[in-house]
Amino acid sequence: MTSTAPVTDVTAEQATDAPEATDLETVRLVNGLSCSMPANSPLAKLLRSQRTWVGPDAKERQAILRNAKSVAIVGASPNPARSSYFVATYLDQSSDYDLYFVNPNADEILGQKVYKSLADLPVVPDIVDVFRRGTDIPQVIDDVVAIGAKTIWVQLGIWNEEAAYYGEQQGLTVVMDRCIKVEHARFHGGLHLLGFDTGQITSRKTAR
DSSP: OOOOOOOOOOOHHHHHHSOOTTOEEEEEOTTSOEEEEETTSHHHHHHHHHOOOOOOOHHHHHHHHHHOOEEEEETOOSOTTSHHHHHHHHHHHHOOOEEEEEOTTOSEETTEEEESSGGGOSSOOSEEEEOSOGGGHHHHHHHHHHHTOOEEEEOTTOOOHHHHHHHHHTTOEEEOSOOHHHHHHHHTTSBOTTSOBOOOOOOSOOOO
């Protein structure tokens, strides 16, 4: 006699609501950190509902990058293992931007002088790209406003919603929780518009 395991009846609605093992979502916390959790979990839904600031859409971000001629990277690092170094290397090799590096604890990055603060820059950059903690963003916004720059771009994984609203109140264009390298590649053939790798590899320097 063959025995069978007990079968539990599951309705179509229950099956639809059941979480998939791979259905994970990366959520950002107010301190700038992130974690992965089931997309339909109560905590993920709560955190998602608390994020009300949106920022420029894809076409607006594309226009920001295309119109810019200079980028200052605040928190740039000479350490090749840091994401800021990787982004700086990409922009140096794959864009026509004039790059300026800001870090009070470094002297040279990619063979270029590093400035101690935004106020020390010889020009007003079109974009200030920021690699700093979420809690540091309000002070960086004040520094950006003080030098007369118009756009602050806060890197992927860094989120401070109050600072985003504050920056806009100060007249800034604010991009937050997005990688300038990924966005530039997306709009210049390296990535699909939605962010997928197109598989195109080229040694040709792309246009801005």
